[in-house]
Amino acid sequence: IRFVYEGDYAGSVSVAGDFNGWNGTATPMTKSGDVWSVVVSLGPGTHEYKFVVDGQWVADPDNPTTVGDFGNSAIQIGPDGDIVQMKATSNTELSPKIYLGARYITLFNFRETQGSNPEWNLDRPDYDIDLDFAVRMNEVLTGRMLTNINNLNENVQLWETSLRFDRGHLNLDTGDIRILAFDNDRMGTFDDPLSLVGDVGIYDHAWGYEQQGVAVWKDYKGFEGHLLYSDNFRPGGTASTFENISATGDVGYFRADTDNNKDVLGVRVKREVNDHLRMGVSGRLDRGSNPGLLVEFQPGTSANPLGPVDTYNNTVEEWMAAGIDLMYTNDPQGLDLSAEFLVGESQVRGESGVRENFNNVGDLVSTETLESRDLRLDTSKRTHLGVHYYAFRGWHWRGVWEFEDHDMSPASNDSSMALYNRVANYKFDLEFNGQEWKNWPWEAGLAINIHDFAYDRNASWRTQLWFDTYNFWLEQGEHEVSFDRLIMLGGDDVVSLKPRAEWMFYADRSATVGYQGILNATKLGREPKYWETNITFHVELTRRLDLNTDSRWVRYDDPILDMDETFLSHFIELKYHFTPEIEVGLSWGVDPWVIDGITNEYDRIGRDQFLFSRNANASTAESDFLDMGKTILAAEKALEDETRFQLEAIIRY
Numbered sequence: 171i172r173f174v175y176e177g178d179y180a181g182s183v184s185v186a187g188d189f190n191g192w193n194g195t196a197t198p199m200t201k202s203g204d205v206w207s208v209v210v211s212l213g214p215g216t217h218e219y220k221f222v223v224d225g226q227w228v229a230d231p232d233n234p235t236t237v238g239d240f241g242n243s244a245i246q247i248g249p250d251g252d253i254v255q256m257k258a259t260s261n262t263e264l265s266p267k268i269y270l271g272a273r274y275i276t277l278f279n280f281r282e283t284q285g286s287n288p289e290w291n292l293d294r295p296d297y298d299i300d301l302d303f304a305v306r307m308n309e310v311l312t313g314r315m316l317t318n319i320n321n322l323n324e325n326v327q328l329w330e331t332s333l334r335f336d337r338g339h340l341n342l343d344t345g346d347i348r349i350l351a352f353d354n355d356r357m358g359t360f361d362d363p364l365s366l367v368g369d370v371g372i373y374d375h376a377w378g379y380e381q382q383g384v385a386v387w388k389d390y391k392g393f394e395g396h397l398l399y400s401d402n403f404r405p406g407g408t409a410s411t412f413e414n415i416s417a418t419g420d421v422g423y424f425r426a427d428t429d430n431n432k433d434v435l436g437v438r439v440k441r442e443v444n445d446h447l448r449m450g451v452s453g454r455l456d457r458g459s460n461p462g463l464l465v466e467f468q469p470g471t472s473a474n475p476l477g478p479v480d481t482y483n484n485t486v487e488e489w490m491a492a493g494i495d496l497m498y499t500n501d502p503q504g505l506d507l508s509a510e511f512l513v514g515e516s517q518v519r520g521e522s523g524v525r526e527n528f529n530n531v532g533d534l535v536s537t538e539t540l541e542s543r544d545l546r547l548d549t550s551k552r553t554h555l556g557v558h559y560y561a562f563r564g565w566h567w568r569g570v571w572e573f574e575d576h577d578m579s580p581a582s583n584d585s586s587m588a589l590y591n592r593v594a595n596y597k598f599d600l601e602f603n604g605q606e607w608k609n610w611p612w613e614a615g616l617a618i619n620i621h622d623f624a625y626d627r628n629a630s631w632r633t634q635l636w637f638d639t640y641n642f643w644l645e646q647g648e649h650e651v652s653f654d655r656l657i658m659l660g661g662d663d664v665v666s667l668k669p670r671a672e673w674m675f676y677a678d679r680s681a682t683v684g685y686q687g688i689l690n691a692t693k694l695g696r697e698p699k700y701w702e703t704n705i706t707f708h709v710e711l712t713r714r715l716d717l718n719t720d721s722r723w724v725r726y727d728d729p730i731l732d733m734d735e736t737f738l739s740h741f742i743e744l745k746y747h748f749t750p751e752i753e754v755g756l757s758w759g760v761d762p763w764v765i766d767g768i769t770n771e772y773d774r775i776g777r778d779q780f781l782f783s784r785n786a787n788a789s790t791a792e793s794d795f796l797d798m799g800k801t802i803l804a805a806e807k808a809l810e811d812e813t814r815f816q817l818e819a820i821i822r823y
Contacts, residue, residue, distance in 0.1 A: 171212050171245065171253070173219070174232070178204035180223050185210065187219030187242075194222040214249050216256075218242040229266035234258035239308040241266035259306050271302035274821040275765075282813035297321045300770070301333070313340045314355070316770070336770070337379075348387040352378050356769070357385050357398065360438050362495045363510045363554045364572075366452045367398060367436045371648035373775065379768045383434070398436035421466045423518050423545065423581040425487070429459030429646035448497040452512075457488040459646060464520045464545065464581075474530045480540055482520025487547075489516035489642040495554075504560030512552040516582070516642040519544050547582035548642060551575055564607035570597040574635065574643070583633050583640050589626040593635050596620040611674035620694075621664040634659060637792055651788035653778050654688045654700050656802060657728050659791055665691045681709040701725040718743040720762050722777060724806065731799030737806040739777070751822040760812055780812070781805045 173185045183206040184198045190210075199206040199221075220227045220242055229236055230243035235256040237244045243266065246254040260266045279293040299319040306312050315338035319331045337354035350357060357378030359368025368377040383400025433456070440450035464485050470477035491514030498507040523540035556570040575592035583589060598618045604610025623635070636651050636659065638644035651659070658664045667689040674682045684706040689698040707719045720741040726733040741759035748754070764776040781787075786805035791798050 171247070172207055172209050173199065173221075173230075175199060175206040175221050175223070175230070176204055176232075177206065177223065180206065182224060184208075184222045185219055186222055186227075187217055189217055189219070194225075194227070212245075212247050214247050214251075216244055216246045218244050229260070234261050234269070236260050236266040236306065237309065259304075267306045269304040269306070271304065272821070272823055273300040273302075274298075274819075276819045278817040280815040280817075284811060294322065298765075300336070310344050311340070311342050314338050316355075346388075350385045350387075351383075352385070352400075353382045354378070354380055357381075357383070357400075360396070360436065360452055361440075362438065362450055362452050362493070363497075363508045363556060364493075364495075364512055364552055366438075366454050366491065366493070366512065367434075370645050372650060372652040373766065373768075373773065375648075375768050381434075393439055393441045396436075396438040398434065400434045402430060402432060420586065421464075421545065421579075421581040422586070423462060423464050423485075423547065425462040429456075432459040432646075433457045446498055446500055448499075450495045450497070451493070452495070453490075453492040454514075455488065455490045456642075457486060459487045459489075461485050461487060462518075464518055464523070468525075474528075476528045476530060476532060478528070479526045480523055481526070482523035482540070482543070484521040485518050486521060487516065487518045489514055489548075491515075491643075493552075504562065506556075506558040508554065508556040510552075510554040513550070514552075514642065515549045516547040517544050518547060518581075545581055546579050548579065548640070549577045550643065552643070562607075564603045564605075564610075564613075566599070566601040566603070568597070568599040568601075571595070572597070576633075576635070576641070578633070578640065583630060585628055585630040585633070587626075587628045589629050589633060591626055591629055591633060591635060592624050594622040596622070611677060612672060614671040615669070617666075617668040617670075619664075619666040619668070621666075623662050623664070625662075631660070631795065632792055637788065639792065649788045651791060653781055653786065654690055654702060656786065656788070656791050656798060657699055657726065657731060657733065658690050658692075659795060661692050663692055665694050665696075676709070679710045683707050697727060699726070699728045701727075714747045716743075716745045716747070718745065720759075726802070726806075728799065731802075733799045733803060735803055735806070737810045739809050739812075752820070754819045755816070757816045757818070759814065760809060761816060761818075777809065780809055784808055 175183050177183065182198070183201075184195055185208060186192050186194045186197065189212055190196045197208055197210060199208040216237075218237060220229055222228075229241050233243045233245065235244045236242060236259050241260075244256060246256050248254045258269060260269050262268055262270050275296070275298040277296040277298075279296075280290055281293060282288055282290050297320065301317045301319075303315045303317070304312070305314070316336045317333050318336040319333055321331050324331050339350055339352040339355045342349040355378050356376045359376050360366050369375075370377065370379075377398070378400070381400040381402055383398065386395075386397040388395045388397075435455045435457075436453070438450060438452045440448055442448050462485055464482040466480045468477040468480060491512055493510055493512030495510035496508070499505070520540070520543050522542060525538045525540050526534055527536045527538075529535050551574070553573040554570065555572075557568070559567045561567060572595040573592070574595075575590065578589040578591070580586050580588050596619070599615065601613070601615035603613045605613070625633070633640045635641050636649060636655065638646055638649045644650065654666075655664070667687075669687045670685060672682060672684040674680065684704075686704040686706075688700065688702040690700040691698045701724065703723045705721045707717075709717050711717050718741075722739045723736070725736045739760065741757065741762060743755050743757035743761075745753055745755040760776055760780050762774050762776040763772050764779060765771070766773040766775060781802075784801075784805035786798075786802045790801055794801075
């Protein structure tokens with residue numbers, strides 16, 4: 171193997187490693203021009219080395235792989251004597267333990283303004299720069315820190331912006347135990363069927379984003395354990411008043427409008443019972459969410475009907491849940507079975523309170539201090555039964571039944587009445603994958619999802635189970651109201667059909683056409699209230715130039731919201747790849763692929779974000795549903811009429 175070091179300034183260079191007992195002078199290198207080199211005979215295996223330059227030990231600047239506590243360069247030799255490529259752990263001469271990465275996005279938007287005098291305007295250019303530092307401190311401890319510069323976030327010119335911390339983690343993995351300390355970075359999702367931790371929101375985000383915490387994985391005597399603690403470290407929300415409580419005996423709990431500063435403790439333990447059966451238990455405790463106001467009007471007497479009023483300004487809301495799950499797999503037959511049962515309860519604790527006593531004309535006569543008290547808000551059960559059958563020849567069948575109920579106390583909701591709400595969810599998915607059978611370049615599928623809701627006759631609008639306000643299983647602000655579900659709110663049943671297909675009809679140019687559809691109705695066989703069709707197309711015009719199109723057709727038919735409209739929107743893009751890491755795209759229309767601010771990765775949510783930003787979202791639906799039809803139609807009309815050209819450049823290194 172020839173070792174090479176470039177450096178005309180050096181007076182002497184040698185190579186030292188495990189092959190010469192780390193002797194700094196035993197293997198001197200000879201100089202030819204600006205290059206020092208030496209040939210060393212190495213046997214199969216991994217070898218560590220460093221260069222000794224004028225007495226200073228340095229890692230090989232041209233070798234991105236380093237190992238060990240001292241940052242030694244490493245090379246692996248195969249049995250045939252050839253070099254085996256190893257994973258890069260460093261790409262900078264600043265340190266053999268640091269791997270630098272970056273993503274630079276430049277976006278120019280040219281928009282046509284609407285109105286009697288339309289004109290083209292250029293939005294302020296968006297410069298978004300990520301600098302990613304991956305640090306290998308030693309063989310068991312690694313770290314990552316992502317920093318960001320964005321001129322729009324700071325409202326200054328690019329050269330005036332500052333580098334800010336965005337996310338990061340420390341990972342200790344000894345092989346016996348793994349500890350991950352994270353800050354706004356991906357931790358993962360519990361692998362129980364109902365995902366007690368993770369799968370957050372309508373995009374099923376993993377846990378860890380917008381959180382800071384520690385996760386531990388440990389195996390012990392056949393058991394796999396996972397412990398999680400996290401906190402979002404933000405102060406609580408606004409306080410509430412109790413002006414709308416007046417009847418004797420009423421109890422009211424008024425949440426703040428956020429669950430900021432909430433602590434989450436999660437634990438999961440699982441064990442392989444045999445080659446096919448796995449059993450697991452999961453638990454979770456959330457404490458500190460929605461710290462609001464707890465008020466109770468005590469009963470009065472015949473002489474004084476105005477009873478005492480108990481007020482707890484300092485409250486802590488919490489919920490806890492636990493459950494058991496089973497997973498059966500039989501790989502040769504392609505059969506997977508899953509089951510889980512969870513039970514949870516939310517409550518509020520008044521840490522300290524004051525009782526106010528009034529006379530029969532309403533004058534305050536005395537006060538007294540109250541001890542802490544607990545008030546149950548909601549008790550809920552969740553059940554999952556699932557089956558996946560791989561029927562060979564590319565066919566997959568999946569079926570799931572899930573049940574969820576909520577026994578809500580009068581203080582837990584804005585109806586001030588005890589409620590019992592439930593939903594049964596039936597999921598069926600059929601998929602054919604031609605690649606798995608005869609290497610055919612196409613696939614197709616159909617997903618059917620039936621929600622059978624049963625709401626208490628006294629239930630208020632905001633207690634619907636897709637809203638996060640009164641459903642403690644959902645993270646605050648992370649509802650389940652995707653855009654296609656907006657007009658389906660309020661019904662007893664929702665039937666959703668999602669057909670899909672993809673066909674690569676010309677492999678030499680990767681020419682591919684795709685189809686995705688959504689049909690939402692109130693019953694099977696009824697006309698859809700919401701009907702969406704997406705057609706995508708991709709082709710490599712040349713080795714470097716791609717053509718992409720994405721068209722969306724959507725139909726609304728909802729007499730309740732007075733909606734009977736059809737809309738079209740198109741996107742077309744030419745993308746040129748200078749290298750695999752550098753690309754420039756020129757496009758027309760609203761780009762379906764944009765950065766997800768939670769994950770900091772591209773996702774197909776561009777049209778969603780456009781419509782949500784125009785108030786066609788869950789927040790509006792929860793507070794003003796009667797005008798939701800007008801809001802949706804206005805947002806869809808804006809999407810259809812949006813005329814924009816985009817120039818986007820992306821550099822990754």
